[in-house]
Amino acid sequence: MTALARSLFGRRARLRWIHLILGGALAMPYVLVGSVVVGPVAGGANVFGSLRLQLASFALGLPLAAVTSLFPPTRPLESGVVRWLCGVEADRLAYGPARTRGEKGRTAAWFTLHLGAGGIVAGMSLAVPPFAGTLIVLPFVPALREGRLGLPGFLHHAWALVLSPLAGAAMLVALAGCAAACGTLLARWAPDLLGPSAADRVAAAEARAADLAVRNRLARELHDSVGHALSAVTLQASAARRVLDTDPEFVREALAAIEDTTRRTVGELDAVLGVLRDGDAPGDPWDTAPAPTLAADLDGLLRRTRAGGLRVDATVAAVATDPRALPPPVSREAYRIVQEGLSNALRHAGGEVAVTLRVEVLDQHLRITVENPVGPVPAPRPGGGHGLRGVADRARLLGGAAEAGPAGPVWRLHVRLPLKGTE
Amino acid sequence: MTHPPIRIVLADDERMVRTALRAILAAEPDLEVAGEAATGAEAVSVVREVRPDVVLMDVRMPGIDGIRATEQILATLPEPPRIVVVTTFENDSYVYDALRAGAAGFLLKRADADTLVGAVRLVAHSDTLLFPAAVRTLAAEHARANPAPPAWAARLTEREGEVLRLMATGLTNAEIAGRLGVGPATAKTHVASVLAKTGARDRTQAVIRAYEAGFMNGR
Numbered sequence: 211m212t213a214l215a216r217s218l219f220g221r222r223a224r225l226r227w228i229h230l231i232l233g234g235a236l237a238m239p240y241v242l243v244g245s246v247v248v249g250p251v252a253g254g255a256n257v258f259g260s261l262r263l264q265l266a267s268f269a270l271g272l273p274l275a276a277v278t279s280l281f282p283p284t285r286p287l288e289s290g291v292v293r294w295l296c297g298v299e300a301d302r303l304a305y306g307p308a309r310t311r312g313e314k315g316r317t318a319a320w321f322t323l324h325l326g327a328g329g330i331v332a333g334m335s336l337a338v339p340p341f342a343g344t345l346i347v348l349p350f351v352p353a354l355r356e357g358r359l360g361l362p363g364f365l366h367h368a369w370a371l372v373l374s375p376l377a378g379a380a381m382l383v384a385l386a387g388c389a390a391a392c393g394t395l396l397a398r399w400a401p402d403l404l405g406p407s408a409a410d411r412v413a414a415a416e417a418r419a420a421d422l423a424v425r426n427r428l429a430r431e432l433h434d435s436v437g438h439a440l441s442a443v444t445l446q447a448s449a450a451r452r453v454l455d456t457d458p459e460f461v462r463e464a465l466a467a468i469e470d471t472t473r474r475t476v477g478e479l480d481a482v483l484g485v486l487r488d489g490d491a492p493g494d495p496w497d498t499a500p501a502p503t504l505a506a507d508l509d510g511l512l513r514r515t516r517a518g519g520l521r522v523d524a525t526v527a528a529v530a531t532d533p534r535a536l537p538p539p540v541s542r543e544a545y546r547i548v549q550e551g552l553s554n555a556l557r558h559a560g561g562e563v564a565v566t567l568r569v570e571v572l573d574q575h576l577r578i579t580v581e582n583p584v585g586p587v588p589a590p591r592p593g594g595g596h597g598l599r600g601v602a603d604r605a606r607l608l609g610g611a612a613e614a615g616p617a618g619p620v621w622r623l624h625v626r627l628p629l630k631g632t633e
Numbered sequence: 634m635t636h637p638p639i640r641i642v643l644a645d646d647e648r649m650v651r652t653a654l655r656a657i658l659a660a661e662p663d664l665e666v667a668g669e670a671a672t673g674a675e676a677v678s679v680v681r682e683v684r685p686d687v688v689l690m691d692v693r694m695p696g697i698d699g700i701r702a703t704e705q706i707l708a709t710l711p712e713p714p715r716i717v718v719v720t721t722f723e724n725d726s727y728v729y730d731a732l733r734a735g736a737a738g739f740l741l742k743r744a745d746a747d748t749l750v751g752a753v754r755l756v757a758h759s760d761t762l763l764f765p766a767a768v769r770t771l772a773a774e775h776a777r778a779n780p781a782p783p784a785w786a787a788r789l790t791e792r793e794g795e796v797l798r799l800m801a802t803g804l805t806n807a808e809i810a811g812r813l814g815v816g817p818a819t820a821k822t823h824v825a826s827v828l829a830k831t832g833a834r835d836r837t838q839a840v841i842r843a844y845e846a847g848f849m850n851g852r
Contacts, residue, residue, distance in 0.1 A: 442742070
């Protein structure tokens with residue numbers, strides 16, 4: 211019994227009822243438009259004085275509603291309402307505007323259904339309670355029977371008076387039952403009509419997989435680069451402590467190497483974590499990281515690199531340091547690429563040689579070239595280690611390309627990043 | 634010190650790692666860094682040239698990596714050095730592959746200087762398993778599931794099977810002898826015959842093979 215009461219008047223049933231009444235409210239403008247047609251056709255009769263004419267206006271209004279619901283925003287609107295009022299799980303609905311014909315058709319079907327069922331249930335909700343209330347109190351209020359309510363004649367019989375409260379109560383229950391049934395049906399159909407289509411699901415899954423792949427790659431890269439750097443630093447510190455008294459020159463070098471490595475690693479950590487964090491926001495994972503940019507931070511980078519002992523011969527086009535000329539993602543990635551190129555040169559050339567850095571804009575591409583004479587040992591890795599792989603990944607993400615390898619007497623890293631189409 | 638110094642070759646593509654290892658090892662009177670290499674190919678040629686006792690080998694190097702360098706060194710030199718893989722990460726399938734290829738053991742780059750020096754001395758002077766617990770973990774995680782037991786498993790006597798399991802726990806010949814209640818010479822014979830039957834180069838490889846054959850779970 212309580213289960214029946216809950217299914218008729220429980221929170222879920224009440225919310226779904228509200229959803230139906232909302233549908234009725236949305237149907238009103240269409241009914242009014244319908245009545246403008248129905249009235250004159252019926253010979254100028256007052257449409258709202260006749261249930262038949264009202265239903266005719268309603269029937270005429272619904273196709274209109276179907277047509278207007280072909281506008282894309284209908285789906286987000288209805289999905290939002292359904293999610294909150296119908297108790298449908300959020301992930302079974304699509305919140306984007308309907309794009310394809312199929313999606314628009316299904317959305318229109320839903321909207322018409324919502325307004326149709328809502329209009330009927332809302333009409334019943336307005337009409338039934340006063341009538342049922344009258345029936346319930348009829349035996350106890352003689353004035354009602356003598357009034358001008360136009361009640362059917364049989365209600366004056368004694369048996370009718372005994373039964374009328376029961377009939378009134380039954381009508382209220384029937385109304386609630388009707389609303390609950392409509393609400394349940396709508397909730398059941400909502401995922402089919404408003405839910406993501408197969409194409410939506412495939413697209414969403416692909417986007418998720420791609421995002422996950424990027425994040426996994428970044429996480430792996432981070433794990434590797436930070437792990438390697440920290441191991442090397444630990445080893446250097448351990449060695450320095452071991453030879454503290456016997457080889458102060460080594461200790462000095464070790465401290466410098468430790469400083470350099472940790473600084474570089476913290477930078478990498480910052481950049482990658484920034485991307486991973488921003489990955490929560492769909493769309494543009496590059497947007498909010500307070501990452502350094504080529505436009506703002508190149509001078510500082512060059513200054514620090516030179517202070518670290520590397521001679522850098524830099525030729526930088528003015529446009530490359532103009533924040534208005536470079537799209538922010540390009541500027542940020544370009545900074546990282548230059549940074550990686552320089553630290554790579556430092557790693558392999560060992561600081562005794564000069565590195566040439568060229569940053570220019572040609573054919574709508576930002577071009578970064580880092581060259582250093584090939585050092586004696588160790589030979590730079592063809593195709594690259596972690597750092598250079600990171601450079602290639604960054605370039606690819608932006609639709610560009612990176613090449614690294616020996617070019618005559620020098621080792622050259624060359625990266626092209628398109629300036630268009632990266633926003 | 635009655636031994637001549639242990640001669641070591643360092644192979645790692647990162648200069649920082651090589652300089653640190655050199656500083657730590659060279660500070661010991663009984664250790665001598667005889668050469669360095671930055672790539673796998675270089676490691677092979679340097680080892681051929683200086684004939685060290687121990688090679689500390691990075692796994693991931695440009696060109697020929699540490700695994701292939703290990704294979705080449707062990708396959709081409711008549712009395713090859715003991716090769717210890719030096720790695721950043723403990724649970725690394727490359728390290729496992731290097732052990733399968735015949736490396737005597739592995740060392741973490743974050744290991745402290747004493748552990749490092751101790752490990753070099755251990756592999757140079759004895760045939761005990763280096764860090765048995767770590768090797769076992771690695772083998773248990775990376776050993777391919779291989780349901781068909783290899784032919785050698787059937788050829789091992791019961792006693793030899795027991796010896797192989799004890800080897801996997803890192804016991805020396807003398808300890809195995811004590812555990813089994815036999816003379817050290819007998820234990821040594823058993824170990825030798827286990828190595829011969831499993832076709833393993835040394836204890837590490839025998840233990841790896843035991844794991845791969847599912848020999849360690851069975852009984």
